[in-house]
Amino acid sequence: MDLLTGSDADIEIEEAPPGKILIVEDSPFFMHVLRRRIGQELGVPIIEAETLAQAALIIEEEGSNLFLCLIDLVLPDAPNGEIVDYVTGKGLAAVVFTGAFSEEMREHVLSSAIIDYVTKDSLASLDYLVAIVRRLCRNAHQKAIVVDDSRTARAYIGDLLRLYRFNVIEAVDGEEALALLAANPDIRLMVTDYYMPRIDGFELIKRVRQTHSRSALAIIGVSTGGSAPLSARFIKYGANDFINKPFLREEFFCRIAQNMDTLDYIAALARSAQIDPLTGLPNRRYLFDVASRALAATLRVGGHPVVAMIDADHFKEINDRFGHDVGDQVLEALARVMDDHVQRKSDVLARFGGEEFCVFVSDMSPEQAFTFFDGLRAAVAQSPLSVPGLDDLSLTISIGVSTCAAPDLRTMIHSADRLLYDAKAAGRDCTVVEGLGERTQSCRQSSGKDEDA
Numbered sequence: 001m002d003l004l005t006g007s008d009a010d011i012e013i014e015e016a017p018p019g020k021i022l023i024v025e026d027s028p029f030f031m032h033v034l035r036r037r038i039g040q041e042l043g044v045p046i047i048e049a050e051t052l053a054q055a056a057l058i059i060e061e062e063g064s065n066l067f068l069c070l071i072d073l074v075l076p077d078a079p080n081g082e083i084v085d086y087v088t089g090k091g092l093a094a095v096v097f098t099g100a101f102s103e104e105m106r107e108h109v110l111s112s113a114i115i116d117y118v119t120k121d122s123l124a125s126l127d128y129l130v131a132i133v134r135r136l137c138r139n140a141h142q143k144a145i146v147v148d149d150s151r152t153a154r155a156y157i158g159d160l161l162r163l164y165r166f167n168v169i170e171a172v173d174g175e176e177a178l179a180l181l182a183a184n185p186d187i188r189l190m191v192t193d194y195y196m197p198r199i200d201g202f203e204l205i206k207r208v209r210q211t212h213s214r215s216a217l218a219i220i221g222v223s224t225g226g227s228a229p230l231s232a233r234f235i236k237y238g239a240n241d242f243i244n245k246p247f248l249r250e251e252f253f254c255r256i257a258q259n260m261d262t263l264d265y266i267a268a269l270a271r272s273a274q275i276d277p278l279t280g281l282p283n284r285r286y287l288f289d290v291a292s293r294a295l296a297a298t299l300r301v302g303g304h305p306v307v308a309m310i311d312a313d314h315f316k317e318i319n320d321r322f323g324h325d326v327g328d329q330v331l332e333a334l335a336r337v338m339d340d341h342v343q344r345k346s347d348v349l350a351r352f353g354g355e356e357f358c359v360f361v362s363d364m365s366p367e368q369a370f371t372f373f374d375g376l377r378a379a380v381a382q383s384p385l386s387v388p389g390l391d392d393l394s395l396t397i398s399i400g401v402s403t404c405a406a407p408d409l410r411t412m413i414h415s416a417d418r419l420l421y422d423a424k425a426a427g428r429d430c431t432v433v434e435g436l437g438e439r440t441q442s443c444r445q446s447s448g449k450d451e452d453a
Helices: 028-040 052-065 082-089 103-110 123-139 151-163 174-183 201-208 228-237 249-273 284-300 315-322 324-341 366-382 409-425
Strands: 020-024 046-049 066-072 094-098 116-119 143-147 167-171 187-193 218-224 241-245 306-312 348-353 356-361 397-402 430-435 438-443
Touching (some): 028 046, 052 082, 082 094, 116 123, 151 167, 151 249, 187 201, 187 249, 201 218, 218 228, 284 356, 284 409, 306 366, 306 409, 315 324, 324 356, 366 430
Parallel strands (some): 066 094, 143 187, 187 218
Antiparallel strands (some): 348 356, 430 438
């Protein structure tokens, strides 16, 4: 089961780097701090070196496995920053950190293909370095588009974004940009010029904002000799930011980072509002938001939507006997088993409340629904629950499945809930499916009609 697209909550914020990070630092203390903050806090695989010679051996051995290099400017065998030329000469992305800052040092570092530099003078500087690494890791999973009719300007900005680890797409004008956005709905950053033929930057932004919100796609306008009114118009038409050309590389990267961090923060907030904190599954709010739209889409094309209500059998007895902490662990384990079973991208599995869960399936016949959900019932019954200290604890579920299409989700949920009651009354550990006027039932055991504890 995957989240459907369509809202900020659906954006996965991935920050696992597609490779290792080489840290070249001769200070044991600073290396320890970086190992803890970057290796442990961010979960990034780290390789360590203390000298240029050690780093060279690692680079020759690891090669393309290195995602990023964090390099000290002054090393025992490279006191004048020689490692900068070596690392960039190998085509590797790098961030420099140094104990001393000067304009001469800054000019030297930024004249090479270094992403950024950080001075080792305060805790804030270390936080900034960690933020850079996190941002670069996230960028590696993001697409950006550059729109400019000037080949030179487009290539320059595209190269900067690639250096910042984005997957970059280029467009020669607004019309091509619109087509590329339609073909790549996962683009999260657009950098666009103003002066372009056919569709200028303002018109492009207006059209893009019809389908992409400010919180889903960051747009940064750029223009040569841009005045204050030009900047204001860009923002009013829907841009998130504006930069005058020519610009400093440092400013460009800072603006990019701030805008992408804002998008990630909004997505994280939206996601937290729609995810059940105990099980990690979507919650009822997400179910009604996404599944209602999916139901409408299914009905428009004549599909066969299915809604199932699922309840853990005798769950109150587990809480009463072992306590609510164990009950929570049982629900977490149950959620994992069900999530493994509900795999289609178009399906939505959500915690409905308490020990109840709901599944929306976009298109499935009654016969297929019975096979699928009775398989889920069997999988839960046969899976030992991973609860510490209670290896022999098992659980069963009862399922009511509605396959009769209704114009709204609530109606189908209400129908599935009635069928769930029938499954409970038939003895629990039971699947009841209704569709096209027929009811199919499968129960592993029957003890007459009774009510769940």
